[in-house]
Amino acid sequence: xxxxxxxxxxxxxxxxxxxxxxxxxxxxxxxxxxxxxxxxxxxxxxxxxxxxxxxxxxxxxxxxxxxxxxxxxxx
Amino acid sequence: xxxxxxxxxxxxxxxxxxxxxxxxxxxxxxxxxxxxxxxxxxxxxxxxxxxxxxxxxxxxxxxxxxxxxxxxxxxxxxxxxxxxxxxxxxxxxxxxxxxxxxxxxxxxxxxxxxxxxxxxxxxxxxxxxxxxxxxxxxxxxxxxxxxxxxxxxxxxxxxxxxxxxxxxxxxxxxxxxxxxxxxxxxxxxxxxxxxxxxxxxxxxxxxxxxxxxxxxxxxxxxxxxxxxxxxxxxxxxxxxxxxxxxxxxxxxxxxxxxxxxxxxxxxxxxxxxxxxxxxxxxxxxxxxxxxxxxxxxxxxxxxxxxxxxxxxxxxxxxxxxxxxxxxxxxxxxxxxxxxxxxxxxxxxxxxxxxxxxxxxxxxxxxxxxxxxxxxxxxxxxxxxxxxxxxxxxxxxxxxxxxxxxxxxxxxxxxxxxxxxxxxxxxxxxxxxxxxxxxxxxxxxxxxxxxxxxxxxxxxxxxxxxxxxxxxxxxxxxxxxxxxxxxxxxxxxxxxxxxxxxxxxxxxxxxxxxxxxxxxxxxxxxxxxxxxxxxxxxxxxxxxxxxxxxxxxxxxxxxxxxxxxxxxxxxxxxxxxxxxxxxxxxxxxxxxxxxxxxxxxxxxxxxxxxxxxxxxxxxxxxxxxxxxxxxxxxxxx
Numbered sequence: 129x130x131x132x133x134x135x136x137x138x139x140x141x142x143x144x145x146x147x148x149x150x151x152x153x154x155x156x157x158x159x160x161x162x163x164x165x166x167x168x169x170x171x172x173x174x175x176x177x178x179x180x181x182x183x184x185x186x187x188x189x190x191x192x193x194x195x196x197x198x199x200x201x202x203x
Numbered sequence: 204x205x206x207x208x209x210x211x212x213x214x215x216x217x218x219x220x221x222x223x224x225x226x227x228x229x230x231x232x233x234x235x236x237x238x239x240x241x242x243x244x245x246x247x248x249x250x251x252x253x254x255x256x257x258x259x260x261x262x263x264x265x266x267x268x269x270x271x272x273x274x275x276x277x278x279x280x281x282x283x284x285x286x287x288x289x290x291x292x293x294x295x296x297x298x299x300x301x302x303x304x305x306x307x308x309x310x311x312x313x314x315x316x317x318x319x320x321x322x323x324x325x326x327x328x329x330x331x332x333x334x335x336x337x338x339x340x341x342x343x344x345x346x347x348x349x350x351x352x353x354x355x356x357x358x359x360x361x362x363x364x365x366x367x368x369x370x371x372x373x374x375x376x377x378x379x380x381x382x383x384x385x386x387x388x389x390x391x392x393x394x395x396x397x398x399x400x401x402x403x404x405x406x407x408x409x410x411x412x413x414x415x416x417x418x419x420x421x422x423x424x425x426x427x428x429x430x431x432x433x434x435x436x437x438x439x440x441x442x443x444x445x446x447x448x449x450x451x452x453x454x455x456x457x458x459x460x461x462x463x464x465x466x467x468x469x470x471x472x473x474x475x476x477x478x479x480x481x482x483x484x485x486x487x488x489x490x491x492x493x494x495x496x497x498x499x500x501x502x503x504x505x506x507x508x509x510x511x512x513x514x515x516x517x518x519x520x521x522x523x524x525x526x527x528x529x530x531x532x533x534x535x536x537x538x539x540x541x542x543x544x545x546x547x548x549x550x551x552x553x554x555x556x557x558x559x560x561x562x563x564x565x566x567x568x569x570x571x572x573x574x575x576x577x578x579x580x581x582x583x584x585x586x587x588x589x590x591x592x593x594x595x596x597x598x599x600x601x602x603x604x605x606x607x608x609x610x611x612x613x614x615x616x617x618x619x620x621x622x623x624x625x626x627x628x629x630x631x632x633x634x635x636x637x638x639x640x641x642x643x644x645x646x647x648x649x650x651x652x653x654x655x656x657x658x659x660x661x662x663x664x665x666x667x668x669x670x671x672x673x674x675x676x677x678x679x680x681x682x683x684x685x686x687x688x689x690x691x692x693x694x695x696x697x698x699x700x701x702x703x704x705x706x707x708x709x710x711x712x713x714x715x716x717x718x719x720x721x722x723x724x725x726x727x728x729x730x731x732x733x734x735x736x737x738x739x740x741x742x743x744x745x746x747x748x749x750x751x752x753x754x755x756x757x758x759x760x761x762x763x764x765x766x767x768x769x770x771x772x773x774x775x776x777x778x779x780x781x782x783x784x785x786x787x788x789x790x791x792x793x794x795x796x797x798x799x800x801x802x803x804x805x806x807x808x809x810x811x812x813x814x815x816x817x818x819x820x821x822x823x824x825x826x827x828x829x830x831x832x833x834x835x836x837x838x839x
Binding site: 132159167170176184187193194196199202 | 269431
């Protein structure tokens with residue numbers, strides 16, 4: 129089981145589009161979004177490799193400037 | 204409503220992220236995020252890069268199960284990058300090494316044998332036999348150690364004592380020789396002392412950021428977060444990126460420049476020329492603080508002397524600095540006009556000029572960042588120096604926001620390799636082997652007889668041998684024993700086919716590799732020593748901004764794996780002073796006669812002076828082990 133939480137930094141004008149694209153990803157939930165473009169997400173997927181791919185893929189999402197991992201649990 | 208375990212963990216995770224982001228969670232999610240009572244949290248410096256983030260490591264049932272960006276950390280303030288994802292996993296691979304492995308045939312060591320499990324005692328016995336013989340037969344260069352900027356501070360220190368004092372050999376080099384050495388060279392030549400004068404706070408103080416061949420978005424993501432934040436929130440902030448190819452940092456760049464390889468040298472000189480021609484330089488600063496020197500060009504490439512490129516070099520390996528006047532310097536850079544530089548570099552003139560303008564503007568605080576684009580450059584020391592020149596011309600140095608900053612890649616290239624000085628030519632604290640006073644100082648501190656550390660004009664003659672030369676020496680039969688710790692040299696080294704591989708497999712040579720996993724280096728060795736990782740031992744790392752961060756041992760290493768520190772100290776028990784030191788040297792400290800290197804270097808009344816109470820207890824009452832202290836019987 130791998131559960132992670134991240135802060136995603138979107139260009140402020142792209143916050144809404146980034147939020148919907150994130151929500152569409154398997155295992156990803158968006159918990160909060162600020163108007164400055166900061167989004168709080170969790171990634172919960174039984175497949176550990178899928179998790180790391182998902183997190184890496186965040187950087188390439190249009191409108192995303194950066195993604196930072198905050199909490200990571202692995203059992 | 205009781206939460207499922209999964210929900211409980213997720214709630215904690217999300218709460219932590221919201222805290223780090225400074226974002227309020229909607230009311231529905233504001234469940235009280237309680238600490239999982241089964242997890243013990245303690246802070247540790249991240250295992251991975253030179254940024255030096257602090258993470259909270261969560262231990263449950265003797266395993267690291269969770270990590271969290273440390274919200275109190277000045278460096279990363281609650282955030283981690285993708286590498287943090289792997290901290291909980293790197294220690295638990297299925298093929299983790301747990302016993303020493305020696306190549307054997309018919310029950311005896313054989314370089315062409317298959318690996319067989321042996322005890323630590325057997326491993327160190329054969330290794331000591333080989334090392335003593337090699338040191339005797341081939342002198343100080345007969346043995347060598349290749350360490351790491353991922354060693355903890357005291358692992359580097361113990362290794363330095365073992366080699367320079369114990370084996371009286373300067374054959375100690377870190378893997379940082381293949382990367383940060385250019386930065387070090389430029390620091391020593393420019394400032395007489397190694398390591399940056401700025402700190403990460405410059406990421407918030409600066410107006411303009413210039414990345415010289417550094418891909419911070421992917422390589423130092425947390426620093427990139429801070430830089431990005433400043434760029435997006437500070438009026439007038441700009442980001443300039445120079446690289447030989449477009450990478451992710453270009454997405455944020457106001458001025459992204461792709462230049463022809465090597466022309467960064469010309470671009471830096473063009474900027475200096477622009478500053479001089481526009482009389483933008485800080486004359487007061489220059490008069491008070493700056494000397495200008497020149498050095499020879501056409502110096503070759505550090506290849507073997509027989510290489511035609513070395514034979515063609517007019518000033519092969521020459522590096523002497525000679526003083527010149529400001530006018531001489533101005534004349535030298537005057538040929539780097541905008542037109543010439545643009546043509547040479549293939550960077551459009553308006554972009555180069557935009558870059559020069561912000562350096563030349565006394566009101567713009569500029570922080571320049573570079574890593575391997577500069578340090579693994581063919582002229583790495585020079586290109587580092589040329590950017591220092593720009594900052595020195597403007598006096599944009601050693602003040603908040605104005606910072607030429609060499610980023611380190613490894614977590615402790617600064618803290619261990621450089622500050623401890625685990626280089627062939629160095630001693631701790633920026634002292635150098637070639638200086639007799641420095642050697643005497645080290646000998647006094649280490650309680651050694653005068654003349655122990657070999658240097659020029661001593662009985663051992665020329666003893667310096669850098670990492671590249673070590674592989675050549677192994678290949679040529681000049682070095683017979685080699686110990687690699689905490690790096691994957693066979694995987695990463697340049698010119699492996701021609702020098703390293705034949706060197707390691709030379710039938711006369713005995714190669715020991717300390718590794719947690721069966722890497723290519725381990726597989727290429729004769730003896731594999733299973734090694735403890737990260738928080739399986741107490742440690743400290745010094746990051747790129749020279750911040751040293753400590754951690755307690757969190758979990759035990761698997762099987763018989765031991766830390767690099769334990770290995771170095773324990774190995775020292777297998778060598779007597781008489782095996783390496785000449786009688787005349789021992790006579791200067793007759794109380795050392797009959798003692799092992801372990802007695803003289805470690806159990807010497809100094810290193811072993813602090814008692815170990817059997818466990819480490821933190822301010823919250825949590826208890827931790829310290830396996831090295833437990834084993835040796837004192838706080839190590």
